[in-house]
Amino acid sequence: MEQNYSALLEQSLDATRLTLLRLVADEATQRGLPLYIVGGSVRDLVLGRRLNDFDLTVEGDAIKLARSLASKHGGGATAHTKFGTAKWFLPKNLTPFDVAQGMPDTGAYATLDLISARSETYKHPAALPTVKFGNIIDDLRRRDFTINALAIRLDGSHFGELRDDLNGLEDVQKGIVRVLYPRSFIDDPTRMYRAVRYEGRYGFKIAEDTLALIPEARAFIEKLSPQRIRHELDLILEEPNAISMLKRLDELDLLTPIHPALSNFSQSNLATLKSNDPALQNRNSRWLLWLMHLTDQEIEFLNERLHFTAGLLKILRSASLLSANLSAVVGLKPSQVVELLEGYSLKALEVVSSAVQDEEIKNILNKYLSEWWHVKPKTTGHDLKKLSIPPGPKYNEILRRLRAAWLDGEVKTEEEEKTLLGSMLK
Ligand code: ATP
Numbered sequence: 001m002e003q004n005y006s007a008l009l010e011q012s013l014d015a016t017r018l019t020l021l022r023l024v025a026d027e028a029t030q031r032g033l034p035l036y037i038v039g040g041s042v043r044d045l046v047l048g049r050r051l052n053d054f055d056l057t058v059e060g061d062a063i064k065l066a067r068s069l070a071s072k073h074g075g076g077a078t079a080h081t082k083f084g085t086a087k088w089f090l091p092k093n094l095t096p097f098d099v100a101q102g103m104p105d106t107g108a109y110a111t112l113d114l115i116s117a118r119s120e121t122y123k124h125p126a127a128l129p130t131v132k133f134g135n136i137i138d139d140l141r142r143r144d145f146t147i148n149a150l151a152i153r154l155d156g157s158h159f160g161e162l163r164d165d166l167n168g169l170e171d172v173q174k175g176i177v178r179v180l181y182p183r184s185f186i187d188d189p190t191r192m193y194r195a196v197r198y199e200g201r202y203g204f205k206i207a208e209d210t211l212a213l214i215p216e217a218r219a220f221i222e223k224l225s226p227q228r229i230r231h232e233l234d235l236i237l238e239e240p241n242a243i244s245m246l247k248r249l250d251e252l253d254l255l256t257p258i259h260p261a262l263s264n265f266s267q268s269n270l271a272t273l274k275s276n277d278p279a280l281q282n283r284n285s286r287w288l289l290w291l292m293h294l295t296d297q298e299i300e301f302l303n304e305r306l307h308f309t310a311g312l313l314k315i316l317r318s319a320s321l322l323s324a325n326l327s328a329v330v331g332l333k334p335s336q337v338v339e340l341l342e343g344y345s346l347k348a349l350e351v352v353s354s355a356v357q358d359e360e361i362k363n364i365l366n367k368y369l370s371e372w373w374h375v376k377p378k379t380t381g382h383d384l385k386k387l388s389i390p391p392g393p394k395y396n397e398i399l400r401r402l403r404a405a406w407l408d409g410e411v412k413t414e415e416e417e418k419t420l421l422g423s424m425l426k
Contacts, residue, residue, distance in 0.1 A: 060116065279354070
């Protein structure tokens with residue numbers, strides 16, 4: 001049955017986004033260009049989700065369309081001529097309220113992407129695609145899964161017409177992740193990771209015939225660049241259901257082809273991913289929970305394959321070292337714990353302490369994080385200077401000694417600290 005999606009579209013968008021969509025649609029109509037909302041936006045719409053983001057594809061020149069929108073309604077436009085894509089930098093009045101709120105006040109702009117319909121072919125497995133302009137069907141065929149190959153037309157009287165040339169609607173309704181053609185995973189092995197992500201996010205199932213394509217494609221995973229494979233893992237770690245997705249990737253043997261160490265995860269660390277602790281609800285914390293029990297050598301090998309960002313690599317190294325040396329904190333005085341833990345990154349300490357099983361060690365780490373590392377002596381370098389002590393490494397030594405005295409309860413008041421300082425200077 002032919003169904004019109006205009007009502008659903010109107011319900012799923014807030015007023016600003018709907019106005020924006022209609023402005024683009026009117027402009028496309030005037031230019032005689034078929035315009036579509038495509039891909040994941042349509043999938044989410046059919047699933048009854050609110051749309052905060054949408055992908056627009058035009059059969060024709062997206063760059064001209066973006067430029068005339070900017071000249072009529074304000075903002076600016078930039079173009080990527082080779083790919084026929086454009087960005088419309090939205091004027092303030094067309095920026096959705098929630099987007100504007102989240103933006104730093106540095107004159108940053110919200111943007112709307114406009115894409116010219118295109119076809120893509122792959123010169124060799126795992127290569128980036130060769131792009132040619134085409135029509136909407138070409139554009140739907142280049143996509144990863146049937147559930148992402150739906151489009152709704154927006155121009156003129158076509159507003160709300162569904163394009164479902166590849167039977168995506170039925171798969172969305174039945175909850176099936178299915179590739180569009182048998183070589184799909186070989187052309188782009190990242191799609192295997194995407195399939196697991198959609199499966200886990202929506203509670204869908206990967207179709208049997210799609211699963212059957214994994215064994216042959218597995219060998220091409222090693223051809224993916226570090227950036228592409230890491231990006232897919234990043235996306236998975238951003239999902240609330242990341243833990244079940246990692247387990248599913250392992251079950252499908254999609255982790256060892258990236259690196260065997262990825263599959264060697266600790267169930268108890270991963271279980272911490274389920275915690276509601278806000279400090280753990282971000283990508284980097286999840287990378288740590290996944291990998292912190294690896295040796296520093298394994299982390300280095302993984303880094304060669306995945307090219308972690310410098311920030312992530314630093315905290316990963318720190319977490320791995322810390323996990324290996326945790327038992328050393330037991331039985332020490334607070335000042336000795338501080339000395340031992342000071343060199344580790346706070347992020348690593350925070351994540352490791354939330355995952356550690358041993359209650360005694362957990363308590364010590366928590367004490368360090370909540371109290372001990374904040375402790376400082378009242379005396380400062382400035383005060384030492386006033387006492388005519390010549391500046392040098394001695395300063396550090398004195399201040400450390402005073403801090404240790406506070407930490408271990410040797411001094412409890414400023415007076416007692418002064419007395420201790422006096423006796424040290426003698
Ligand atoms: P998400 O909600 O995860 O962002 P999305 O569907 O919006 O889902 P994007 O990664 O933003 O996903 O990609 C937009 C669309 O581009 C997808 O819906 C899909 O049709 C297409 N696409 C993305 N990556 C690929 C790929 N590797 N191969 C083929 N098509 C892809």
